[in-house]
Amino acid sequence: AQSVAQPEDQVNVAEGNPLTVKCTYSVSGNPYLFWYVQYPNRGLQFLLKYITGDNLVKGSYGFEAEFNKSQTSFHLKKPSALVSDSALYFCAVSPLGSSNTGKLIFGQGTTLQVKP
Amino acid sequence: DAGITQSPRHKVTETGTPVTLRCHQTENHRYMYWYRQDPGHGLRLIHYSYGVKDTDKGEVSDGYSVSRSKTEDFLLTLESATSSQTSVYFCAISQNPPTYYNEQFFGPGTRLTVL
Numbered sequence: 001a002q003s004v005a006q007p008e009d010q011v012n013v014a015e016g017n018p019l020t021v022k023c024t025y026s027v028s029g030n031p032y033l034f035w036y037v038q039y040p041n042r043g044l045q046f047l048l049k050y051i052t053g054d055n056l057v058k059g060s061y062g063f064e065a066e067f068n069k070s071q072t073s074f075h076l077k078k079p080s081a082l083v084s085d086s087a088l089y090f091c092a093v094s095p096l097g098s099s100n101t102g103k104l105i106f107g108q109g110t111t112l113q114v115k116p
Numbered sequence: 117d118a119g120i121t122q123s124p125r126h127k128v129t130e131t132g133t134p135v136t137l138r139c140h141q142t143e144n145h146r147y148m149y150w151y152r153q154d155p156g157h158g159l160r161l162i163h164y165s166y167g168v169k170d171t172d173k174g175e176v177s178d179g180y181s182v183s184r185s186k187t188e189d190f191l192l193t194l195e196s197a198t199s200s201q202t203s204v205y206f207c208a209i210s211q212n213p214p215t216y217y218n219e220q221f222f223g224p225g226t227r228l229t230v231l
Contacts, residue, residue, distance in 0.1 A: 043206055043222035090158055106158035
């Protein structure tokens with residue numbers, strides 16, 4: 001079955017330190033990969049996506065993500081965390097071959113807590 | 117929130133009553149989606165639409181129906197609400213499906229409580 005896993009329910013980092021939010025996937029073929037962020041009482045906001053090409057993708061708010069095909073991972077990173085980065089982060093995958101469906105498979109989410 | 121509104125934003129209802137949630141977009145996007153968000157499950161697709169009157173089921177469609185009579189509106193109906201349908205419901209839109217690279221844009225959500 002196709003799935004996305006975010007192995008950590010919560011990640012705690014100190015402000016100014018680098019952060020990593022982990023995501024691994026299990027889908028057939030080469031998927032398109034996305035990261036979204038959700039602030040309290042808000043909808044999801046798109047951060048970045050990997051389609052093809054360079055394995056390091058840069059997105060909004062200084063975030064980046066590294067695609068690793070051999071490890072089937074797409075970890076979200078930021079060199080220096082801000083308190084305002086505290087939110088719920090979702091990894092999502094769109095499997096190739098699901099044309100005309102638009103289906104996204106989401107991970108269960110990781111809460112990022114950045115402390116001053 | 118990318119020209120997407122959801123109504124109502126909050127609703128409390130009783131088991132067995134019908135409930136309709138509305139998603140309205142001003143972006144003229146072709147694809148629209150309904151998700152539910154539950155702790156530990158992330159977001160799960162309920163139904164989606166790829167055009168006016170063109171809809172299909174997602175992974176958790178049982179107990180839900182949808183309709184799309186206009187490009188801008190996508191309705192989600194719970195014919196007879198159950199407590200297991202207590203959740204936060206999100207509408208999303210996409211100009212093309214993600215297989216064509218485009219990300220989805222999400223509405224603010226509707227918090228539904230079924231007593």
